[in-house]
Amino acid sequence: MNPGPKSTVVVVTWRGRAHVGRCLDALRNQRPHRLLVVDNASDDGTAGVLAEHPSRPEVLRLPRNLGYAGGVQRALGRVETEYVAWLNDDARPDADWLDTLEAALDASPEAAAAASLLYGADGTVSRGVRLTATGHGADTAEPQRVFGFCGGAVLLRTAVLREVGGVPASFFCYYEDTDTSWRLRLAGHEVLPTTAGCAHTPGTSSAPGSARFHLWNERNRLVMLLRCAPARIALREVLRFGAVTAALPLRRLRGAVVPEAANFRVPLRLRVLGQLFARFPRTLRQRRRVAARSVVDRRQVWNRWSEAGRHRTRPPGAERP
Structure with missing residues (x-):
């Protein structure tokens, strides 16, 4: 049969x-x-x-x-x-x-x-x-x-x-x-x-490098971390994103070189933060559901698989205006 x-x-x-x-x-x-x-x-x-x-x-x-x-x-x-x-x-x-x-x-x-x-x-x-x-x-x-x-x-x-x-x-x-x-x-x-x-052939439908691509990419990374990562890591990355967003206008006023990529445009980053905070209550509920299904501690997964956990050093290329 x-x-x-x-x-x-x-x-x-x-x-x-x-x-x-x-x-x-x-x-x-x-x-x-x-x-x-x-x-x-x-x-x-x-x-x-x-x-x-x-x-x-x-x-x-x-x-x-x-x-x-x-x-x-x-x-x-x-x-x-x-x-x-x-x-x-x-x-x-x-x-x-x-x-x-x-x-x-x-x-x-x-x-x-x-x-x-x-x-x-x-x-x-x-x-x-x-x-x-x-x-x-x-x-x-x-x-x-x-x-x-x-x-x-x-x-x-x-x-x-x-x-x-x-x-x-x-x-x-x-x-x-x-x-x-x-x-x-x-x-x-x-x-x-x-x-x-x-x-x-990646990006056929979504145009990598476009504002739409960066909006989804930045927002979803932060939502993912809030859902899945250790709390200190998720909070650190949300605060880092907000701090970079606040610093960009000052850097430009001082004549510092700022990347041209769409994810360094303040209006787009504010949209990311707006969507992130609008989803915050739902994301916290999702985090609790993820925890209820978990048998491995979040910190253990982070320490085993992240480059930070492996090397305990800041890698080159991390976001910095």
Whole structure:
């Protein structure tokens, strides 16, 4: 008797007409799986591409754009398989991608997630996410130091993902993967690096470097820390962000060089702080729920996996105007 596929691959797309077809082409070469595409209210002809594709994917079309995090969380309610994969619509997994990820989780019952080896056309490689001394999630090519996974291509145990609270849909985009990795670690689970290759072009839908990118990135990092990190670390990073914001106008008045990046623009940073404080009561409730599901102390996770915990020194490149 055929037990059916072990994995559901969730592809979230928004205005992906130009590239989602290549992602679906690559998925046709994978081992048997259920394919669920979440269309985030695309208005560029994406629906036609999905309807005409030979793989005939199951499509969950949302009435409005919920972002990557919201799309994956909405799909999670429809997943009935043992494993669930998150896959960006601009990713193109190698032919043995899903087979390698499933084998890794099958062989490691203590692991709740198997990270992909993402590679770009420019030669960049990411095996997962490291945790910096300031609580940022950053790509790493070192398989020995993978704190978390990149949400662009990953396989997770469905039941465990639900047990730790699912996907933080309110993040919309960015840091939903690092936040989920935090919660898995706190619940006592491992995140495995693997050799499951996947070509990836990051930022196709969100324009890295844009004001929108920096708004989500900065806000979600701080919300993640308030939800998951030791209290002193979360408070330190919120206060640091506020102090840098207050200091920027003075630095400019004195003629000091200030980076041109959007995350050093005071209006954007004030929006981040405004959204952070508007969410504060809800975030504290979420922090208590994370604590209730945890079996590992937050400080232990921080000390083991953050660069601050490893070296006890401030790393180069930390935010400073």
